[in-house]
Each structure stands twice: as structure tokens, then as C-alpha cells.
Amino acid sequence: MRIGAVFPQLEIGSDPAVVRSWAETVESAGYTHALAYDHVLGASPEHRPGWTGYTDKSLFHEVFVLFGYLAAVTTELELVTGVVILPQRQTALVAKQAAEVDVLSGGRLRLGVGIGWNQVEYDALGVPFKQRGAKLEEQVDLLRKLWADPVISYDGKFHQVEEAGLNPLPGRRIPIWFGGSAEAVLRRTGEIGDGWMPQSAPDDEARACVERIRQYAVEAGRDPAEIGFEARLSLGRLPEADWPAFVRGWREIGATHLGVNTMGMGLKSPADHAAVLRDVLPLLRES
Template sequence: VRDFAQTAEEMGFHHLAAPDHVLGVNVASRPDWGDRNTSKDFFHDPFVLFGFLSACTQKIEFSTQVLILPQRQTVLVAKQAASLDVLSGGRFRFGVGVGWNPVEFVGLNENFHDRGKRQEEQVRVMQALWAEPHVVFKGKWHSIEDAGINPLPTRRTIPVWFGGHADATLRRIAKMGDGWMMLAHPKGPEAETAFATLRRYVEDEGRDPNAIGLEVWVSTGEGGPADWRKELLYWKSIGVTHVTVNSTFARGPHRRIAGRTMADHLHAMKQYHAAVADVL
């Protein structure tokens, strides 16, 4: 993983992304489960992974895509994120989601059913802890009695981006987010409508839509260099600020590459960067 990160940085990529799952199910006891998030799937803890990679790299940024925030303890996550931000020199962008797998929530002793509303309060708690050395907070799920974390982030804040595509997620971004990681729609009218909806919600909150980042995933699993370039130019034309090359994802509109080795993925990344480098 060190070699992968260093090679990506040398190629000219701006950030590395990592997903988050703590538990994977045993499909032997769940014959109807399918192949999503099983015990065969390998996930490094993102904070440990990025802490390690921050010492192996110089400038590439790190982004969780996404960390399932409601299944974790909020104050502990705020501390972990702040520590990573400091150790990496401010290179961390924090993507959060609400998750979909109740098995993880049960194992981590958290409530699956209130995860969306609780996430909103979690972000408020973290933002308060990152901004001030001492915090007094009383919410529905959290209480902090004049205490704080140390170290604080380098800029007294960490960018919080949201994954997901529910209307409640878009409203949450408009209220308190720094960006949206949009994976649900391919290029075209659906994506444009979703972005327009988010911008309208942001304006309703009295914030500047241009200050909210937009991220999409692309893959080298379909088409060739000319197609990838055309797709990137399209996304840029409708306001997308971040494009992640993820050639392993195969759900919804996304297609993965056939190869599964590190060499296969590095080759795909090199091809993609060569195709789009001059229009980034």
C-alpha cells in the first residue's frame, strides 16, 4: 500500500480515497446475503491507513469515501480526525456517510434506525471540538461538559463531505457540509438535476453554492482515453470539483476493470492521468 500511494503521488494524482467497514458478515450463515460487505472483503481502518501513508508521502491528500460516522463514537472520531490532520500537515478531507448494514451497527453497539438524524448532530459536535480548546455541548445524543481535544486541527476545522443521495443528505450538506460525494448518477440529466437541487438548498441556507465541492467517481473499465477525457470535461462543465478514478467499483452506473492486481490498477491510473492531465 505504501508503494501504491507513492506511485500515485509520483503520477500526479491529488488525493487517495479509502472506504470504511468494520465488520463483514459470514455469508455461510446468510445464504441470501449476496456479495456486498462480507468477511472476505479487506478494509484497513482509514485513520490507521492514512496515518501510515502520511509518513510515506509528501503532498497527496487523503479522503475517506466514506467513513460510516453513526456507527462510531463521535468524540473519538473527532480526535482521530484531528490527529490525522496534524500528522499529515492538513491533507485530510473527511467524507462521511450513514451506512446501510445493520450488522455493523449491532456489533458496534449503535442504533441503526436513527443514524441519519444522529449523524447531523455528530458533525456539529466534531466541528465544535475542532474549533475550540474547550466545548460545552448539550444535544439529543451528546453531552460535553467544558472539555476538548488536543491536538486541534491545523486550521481549526476539517472539510466534511457527505456521501449518499437521499434528499435529507442534500439538505444536510446545504446546512453544514463542505461537499458532496455523488455516486448515484451517471453523467446526464439526473446528475445535473441533483446538483441543481443541492445548489438551491445551499442558497436557502444563506450559503454560497460555489463554496460547496462536488465529487464523482469515474472508471477506466469502459471506453478509452478519448472517452475518459470527454467525460471529465463534461463533469467540469457542470461544476464538479473532484474526480476520483475508482476502477474497482461495480454498482449502479459504475464498471470495474477486469484486472485485480496492483499493477493492473496502476496501469489504468497511468492511462487515465495521461488522457486528462492537461485539462485538470
């Protein structure tokens, strides 16, 4: 199991030296990847009674710019989006940004994508909220075609490209993983995804979801062994004594990756996040 660290962007602030120190500590500790969340805009709850979720006070570094920076200050750390809200972004631009990060990092990008939940953000970006699931599937197809060939033409329901292409190309098929728990996500992962990013406990429901993904893969004529699974361990949501069992449980279900999240632990500084990640890794490896 490859163990990565979740970038604590809600609690790390905007000092580039602090961001660099966190990344260097995580890499030197032995984590295999760093995963960052994505939101472009935060909605103010002032005139939205009952609003839940992220707000304008939630700090989010833009993932592709962040990864361009981390590509320069790390050497081996895989850079993972977890997840880019793909339907609210222009597909060709995402293809360009992802290809550039992959080129400048030496092939270290893994693109996690999802449909998101925040209609306020979609509206502000000028993108329809409905049909985002159907659009995402076409986006994945277009991304892969743009990464594969210097010049393409594409005539889809949501996209049209006429004899155009990216330069530079990434030189490989950048892995695309899906986040979310709806049945459509499980089907999508089995049929076209390189992996799935659940955020649940390693229980019977999680096991059933993994099995359904593998069955969807078989039905699509794919080898289910080629699909990866990255669980998310949020240290602040479980007693420390339960951390090893969580890791063992997901390992038994078939997780290939694990992301360790230190946000929500009440830590006082970004340095504390890095220190917790450094100190907990040996325990998780032995689990």
C-alpha cells in the same frame, strides 16, 4: 478539476510495502488526492440468503490507521475518506482520530461521511441503526466544535460533553463532505456540508441534484460556490472510449473533483492498479 485515485483496498492486500508503493506512484504521477472506503466488519453470507454487498472476504484497511501510514509516506497527497460511516462510530473518537491525521499529515485530511447501509455492522458495534441520519447531523456539529476550541460543553440529543476537549487540535476546520444520493443528503450538503460525493453518471438527474444542493445552500444563507463536488469514475464500468466524455460531463455540471477507481477491472496485481492510474491521468486531464 482536481483528480484523485481511489485506494483499491479490495484488491491491494495487506502488505505495507505494496500499499506504500501504490501511494508513492499515485503521488508522483500527479494525482491530487487518494480516497479510501470504510467498513469495520464484513458480514458472512453463509447463513444470510440473498445477502448483497461486502462480506467477510472483503478486505478493508481501517481508514484512520491507513491515513496515518500514508501521511508518513507521502508529502502532498490529500487523504480523503469516501466515506466514513459516521453514526456507527463514537463522535469524540472520530474527532480525535481525524485531528491526529490532519496534524501529522500537515493539514491534508478531507473527511467524507455517510450513514451506511449495513445493519449487521451497526449491531456488532453496539449502535442503533435507526435515527442514524439525525445522529449524523449532530455529529458534524460536534466534530466542528471539538476541532475549533480547546474546551467545549455540548448538550445534544445524542451527545453530551462537559468541559472537555481535544489536544492536539487540527488548527483548521477539517472539510466534511457527504456521500449518498437521498434527498436528505442533498439537503444536508447544501445546509452544512463542504461538498458532495456522487457516484452516478453526469446525466440530467445528476445535474438536477447539483442544482438542488445549491438551492438548499442559498436557502440556508450560504454561498453555493463554496460547495465542492467529487464525481467517481469507475474505469471497469465504462468502455475506455467513454472515459473522456464522463469527465467532460461532470466538469460541465460543476464537479470540482474526480476520483478514479480501478477496482473491478480484472487487474492481476496492485502494481497493475498503480500503472493504470499513472497511464490514464494524462487522458483524463485533457478531457
